[in-house]
Amino acid sequence: MLAIAAASFAMAAPSHAALGGAPTYPVTASSTNAGAASQNSAAVARFAASASTASTNYTVSQTTLPSGTVVSEYIGAGNTVFALSWQGPTMPPLKTLLATYFPSYVQALTDAHATQGGGYGPAVVHQSGLVVETGGHMGAFVGRAYLPQALPQGVSADDIK
Amino acid sequence: MRKIARIIAAALGLGLALNLAGCGGGGGGSSTPTANSPAATNTPAPSGGTTSNPVISNPTPNVLAVDASAVPTPVGAGNTMLVTVSGTGIHNQPMVSVKICAGGSNAGTSCATIPNVIVDTASFGLRLVRSAIPNATFTALAAETDQSSGLPLAECALFGSGYAWGSVHTADVALSGEIAASVPIHVIGDPALTVAAPAECQVGRPLASAADIGANGILGIGVSPTDCGSLCELTARPQFYYTNAGNATSVPVSKQITNPVSRFAQDNNGVILEMAQVSDSGSATAQGTLVFGIDTQANNVLNGTGAPILRTDLNGDFTSTYNGSVFTETFFDSGSTVLFFPDTTIARDASSGYYIPAATVGRTSTLEGTNPASVTLGFNIGNGATLNASGNNAFNNLGIYMTRQFDFGLPFFYGRHVYYGISGRASSGGGTGPYVAYVSS
Numbered sequence: 340m341l342a343i344a345a346a347s348f349a350m351a352a353p354s355h356a357a358l359g360g361a362p363t364y365p366v367t368a369s370s371t372n373a374g375a376a377s378q379n380s381a382a383v384a385r386f387a388a389s390a391s392t393a394s395t396n397y398t399v400s401q402t403t404l405p406s407g408t409v410v411s412e413y414i415g416a417g418n419t420v421f422a423l424s425w426q427g428p429t430m431p432p433l434k435t436l437l438a439t440y441f442p443s444y445v446q447a448l449t450d451a452h453a454t455q456g457g458g459y460g461p462a463v464v465h466q467s468g469l470v471v472e473t474g475g476h477m478g479a480f481v482g483r484a485y486l487p488q489a490l491p492q493g494v495s496a497d498d499i500k
Numbered sequence: 501m502r503k504i505a506r507i508i509a510a511a512l513g514l515g516l517a518l519n520l521a522g523c524g525g526g527g528g529g530s531s532t533p534t535a536n537s538p539a540a541t542n543t544p545a546p547s548g549g550t551t552s553n554p555v556i557s558n559p560t561p562n563v564l565a566v567d568a569s570a571v572p573t574p575v576g577a578g579n580t581m582l583v584t585v586s587g588t589g590i591h592n593q594p595m596v597s598v599k600i601c602a603g604g605s606n607a608g609t610s611c612a613t614i615p616n617v618i619v620d621t622a623s624f625g626l627r628l629v630r631s632a633i634p635n636a637t638f639t640a641l642a643a644e645t646d647q648s649s650g651l652p653l654a655e656c657a658l659f660g661s662g663y664a665w666g667s668v669h670t671a672d673v674a675l676s677g678e679i680a681a682s683v684p685i686h687v688i689g690d691p692a693l694t695v696a697a698p699a700e701c702q703v704g705r706p707l708a709s710a711a712d713i714g715a716n717g718i719l720g721i722g723v724s725p726t727d728c729g730s731l732c733e734l735t736a737r738p739q740f741y742y743t744n745a746g747n748a749t750s751v752p753v754s755k756q757i758t759n760p761v762s763r764f765a766q767d768n769n770g771v772i773l774e775m776a777q778v779s780d781s782g783s784a785t786a787q788g789t790l791v792f793g794i795d796t797q798a799n800n801v802l803n804g805t806g807a808p809i810l811r812t813d814l815n816g817d818f819t820s821t822y823n824g825s826v827f828t829e830t831f832f833d834s835g836s837t838v839l840f841f842p843d844t845t846i847a848r849d850a851s852s853g854y855y856i857p858a859a860t861v862g863r864t865s866t867l868e869g870t871n872p873a874s875v876t877l878g879f880n881i882g883n884g885a886t887l888n889a890s891g892n893n894a895f896n897n898l899g900i901y902m903t904r905q906f907d908f909g910l911p912f913f914y915g916r917h918v919y920y921g922i923s924g925r926a927s928s929g930g931g932t933g934p935y936v937a938y939v940s941s
Binding site for chain 1 (some may be wrong): 576590593618622623624657658659660663698700702703705707712713714718720722724727737738739740757812814815816817827831833835836837840849850852853898901902903904905907909
């Protein structure tokens with residue numbers, strides 16, 4: 340049921356690359372392929388695997404940043420990223436990865452800081468259109484973000500590892 | 501944790517969190533040593549085999565954990581500091597006062613005492629907001645410069661939900677009777693640093709003022725002596741050190757922002773954070789003691805206490821098992837205001853993520869150490885909505901749902917002595933760091 344496949348980036352790409360758009364770290368080969376060019380030359384190693392079943396069809400593209408942090412982009416129909424996750428010694432560039440969602444993410448963090456006693460450390464943002472869980476601590480971060488309304492049919496939040 | 505293991509379950513319509521919870525899987529996913537490998541298998545989720553009856557009430561009786569009851573060491577000796585939790589704006593933030601002075605003055609010149617600095621056992625180095633430092637003191641703190649360009653040095657420090665961008669200065673840092681001489685500290689929100697934080701640093705909220713942090717600074721006293729280490733000495737790494745023009749640069753370890761404890765003349769092999777227990781319904785305030793050194797004085801004994809010793813990685817992380825899932829990223833973090841962990845069997849608030857069980861629930865986690873090989877740690881989770889509405893500031897049973905990690909935040913610390921052995925430093929009871937340990941009575 341699992342197959343190695345290239346993301347179909349020949350399709351018309353959205354105007355921005357990130358959550359809700361095309362992958363930030365574009366898939367450029369059909370299998371493990373180190374050194375793919377990408378934004379800011381940030382990606383040093385990457386590979387992609389697709390998962391498809393009768394009712395799910397999406398690709399997980401993993402990129403190892405120079406810091407060692409691994410970013411997984413979950414790519415659905417139309418080469419659109421509907422989720423991402425990360426783990427490693429630094430945070431991934433969330434301003435880039437969340438793109439148009441970043442301002443509302445920061446605003447939600449600020450609101451939680453004011454109303455829920457949120458600190459500067461781990462935090463969760465649960466909105467109808469955006470979920471972010473950012474955890475870990477200095478030297479070891481982990482988290483995920485997804486668009487609840489954009490999850491492909493048959494995919495649940497638990498699939499975002 | 502990166503295996504695409506639940507696709508089959510999802511395809512079968514079993515992906516609903518509550519359904520999976522009934523299977524005992526807990527939603528954490530199985531972790532493997534090859535965590536970074538792509539999805540290589542499509543074996544069904546570990547909960548497979550019990551999916552035929554996914555919706556069952558939890559048959560496990562609700563056994564509450566006994567509150568830890570260790571009493572803090574009295575404050576008074578030169579290696580002790582008072583720690584308080586109070587109405588500083590954000591609940592469960594343990595605060596100390598930090599004295600900073602001109603570097604090389606034996607903490608005697610141009611000094612200022614900065615109150616309300618968070619004790620953070622999961623970061624490394626002292627960070628203060630510029631606005632909390634009196635001008636007369638700040639002007640006495642030498643600015644560090646980049647070794648190659650000679651430009652003033654800057655850094656961005658990343659936290660779970662925010663980033664701190666600021667300059668690097670040296671100061672004598674006095675914590676009670678202990679002095680770290682000419683130690684590099686982070687001055688955040690420094691208007692002298694005119695270039696904006698690099699884009700890759702902007703990972704959340706900007707932390708530039710006391711209002712942003714809910715404190716005047718962060719005292720990072722975890723297991724690492726510096727906030728980056730040899731990697732930042734060897735190469736210019738984005739998201740760490742920069743010139744004041746915003747260009748990433750390398751910095752020798754000795755000039756990196758440094759855990760001040762590691763620079764003490766004595767009692768420099770670790771710390772113990774000891775918080776007195778609080779009420780299960782929350783307390784208005786909490787007190788504790790931060791003790792410097794491990795097995796170096798009569799008041800910081802680890803050897804012979806029987807405390808489990810948990811070997812950690814260089815950042816203070818170890819492995820635990822919870823609800824059948826393995827978490828390689830488990831840590832004791834006084835800078836986290838609640839327990840952050842995933843448990844789909846506990847009701848939670850949809851927007852805030854706080855666990856809101858109708859009645860307090862008890863849970864256990866299994867921690868992997870070396871002596872003993874594993875230890876069971878019990879904890880309780882109360883109703884976060886009720887607790888947050890109580891007006892109290894110190895809570896021993898607050899939790900928030902979060903996947904892929906187990907963060908034992910400040911609720912864990914109440915009633916315990918929690919030890920942090922610094923990397924490369926030894927104690928008779930803990931051996932050579934990094935390690936963490938704790939006693940509960």
